[in-house]
Each structure stands twice: as C-alpha cells, then as structure tokens.
Amino acid sequence: GxxxxxxxxxxxxxxxxxxxxxxxxxxxxxxxFIWYKQESGKGPQFIIDIRSNMDxxxxxxxxxxxNKTVKHLSLQIAATQPGDSAxxxxxxxxxxxxxxxLTFGQGTILTVHP
Amino acid sequence: xxxxxxxxxxxxxETGTPVTLRCHQTENHRYMYWYRQDPGHGxxxxxxxxxxxxxxxxxxxxxxxxxxxxxxxxxxxLESATSSQTSVYFCAISEAGRxxxxxxxxxxxxxxxxx
Numbered sequence: 001g002x003x004x005x006x007x008x009x010x011x012x013x014x015x016x017x018x019x020x021x022x023x024x025x026x027x028x029x030x031x032x033f034i035w036y037k038q039e040s041g042k043g044p045q046f047i048i049d050i051r052s053n054m055d056x057x058x059x060x061x062x063x064x065x066x067n068k069t070v071k072h073l074s075l076q077i078a079a080t081q082p083g084d085s086a087x088x089x090x091x092x093x094x095x096x097x098x099x100x101x102l103t104f105g106q107g108t109i110l111t112v113h114p
Numbered sequence: 115x116x117x118x119x120x121x122x123x124x125x126x127x128e129t130g131t132p133v134t135l136r137c138h139q140t141e142n143h144r145y146m147y148w149y150r151q152d153p154g155h156g157x158x159x160x161x162x163x164x165x166x167x168x169x170x171x172x173x174x175x176x177x178x179x180x181x182x183x184x185x186x187x188x189x190x191x192l193e194s195a196t197s198s199q200t201s202v203y204f205c206a207i208s209e210a211g212r213x214x215x216x217x218x219x220x221x222x223x224x225x226x227x228x229x
Contacts, residue, residue: 034217034218036220041223042222042223043118043204043220043221043222043223044157044204044220045220046217046219049217089156091218093216101159102157102159102218104156104157105156106154106156107156
C-alpha cells in the first residue's frame, strides 16, 4: 500500500503472475480516483479511473476496485509483463475547488522478473 | 504524453539565476498545471491556470511565478533559483478542470538542478 516517506512500498512478481497494488486514500469526500504509472525518467501515465458510484472498473489487463467503506483502492494487473515495471500511484479528487485538485499517493514500486 | 511537451528537458543552473520552464500542449485543453516531484513528497501542485491570463497558486507556490498568454503555452519562472528548487517539474493538462471527474494528463518532465 501507500506510505509517506522516502522508502516506497515495493512489489516483486514473476512475469505472468497477477499483481495487486493497494492504496489507502484519505478523504471520505473524494469522488473520483485515478491510477497512474510512472516509468523511470518519464511523466505519470494515466492507466484507469473510477468514480465513487462504482465499485469496480475494468480496462485492458487492469482492474480497479474501490471500497469506500474502508477508503481503499486497488489496482489489479493481469498477466504482469516486464514492461509493467514502474512506480504506480493513486490520486483522489475531492472536488470542492475551482480546479481539478488531485491528491497523490507516494507510490508503489512494481518489479516484474522475467 | 497526450500532446504535451516540456522544454528544456534537463537544466543545470546556479543559485540566484532566473529560470523559465515551458509547457506546450496541442490538445486545446483549458486547464494547465505545474507540479514538482520530490522523493518523500510525491507530486505537489505549484500553480495552475484555468484560461489565458487566468492563473492561481497551488500548495507550494513560494518562489515561483507563472504566465499564460496563449492557450497552448504555460510558463513557470523561478525568479531567483535556490537549491531547494532542485526537482523534477511536470506540466499537466485537463479539459475541464472544474469537474471532479476530469482527468489530468502529464508531460515528460524537466529535471532541474540548482547548484
């Protein structure tokens, strides 16, 4: 899961395994969530999003699950590939501002071994 | 990177010098944002723009100014760079901004080192 500090959580998996990355969000008023992937030396890349009126959303090889009761978000990656190795972080939007204010988690390092 | 470019991609400068970073988008999105990314702090918003000549402060705006004279360009200026501003800077854009379901898309980043 997410944590604050210099040491990011890490997840190591074998190629072909399924990966689950967790995120605990902070604001119960948040109604929109995004998962980003960031490869070394690159900008964050949008993966998938989910609105608070949904519990689950599927994309290509990825699924996001939202549990509002415990303020928990997870990203599942099916058949993980070496190209999935990156830092993954979630972002939440609680609205209530004049812009799309996003609060970002610290991230989880995913390493996929061939 | 959703039609977003940043320049320069890398810069080394000395304390006290002015620095300007440029973000250019080809998506015609209304909202543009400048973030900095540092270990232990994640992404933090510096300034954002909600239209031409319309800008406002984010959570870490001290020491930075911005300008937006055209829809496609958003400039971030460090008037007098300090070592604490050594960071990776990302530009982001979003179509609407005001909607709580509006996604932000990021540029490739600029790595700035202040000696």
